[in-house]
Amino acid sequence: MIPGQNDSPQETGALIRWIRDNLGEDTPVHFTRFHPDHRMRDRGATPVAVLERIYRQAREEGLRFPYLGNVSPHPWESTYCPSCGALCIERYGYSVFFRELSGESCSRCGERIPYVRAGG
């Protein structure tokens, strides 16, 4: 999410609704913080408060599994059960830990948590 480029509530709302309506509410959506590196240095990093607003907007618009990136450490870089709030997939930087999961369900409340373990 780039400040002044694609982070307005109108634009992120349209993106979120498009994903929900065309790909489904279970689509995991990773909203990543911009840093002024390489050839785009004409603006600052995305404020964390903006990313938090986008995360809340995604949940309110019905996406079940949004998460944030490039904000470590932050609790919303992880994935939580949309029913009971259990920590299902914990992320810390580039590390990923599978926590409260039993098959494709939340091990605490049984809510369906569709996910794929990448790699072997």
Ligand SMILES: [Zn+2]
């Ligand atoms: Zn649960």
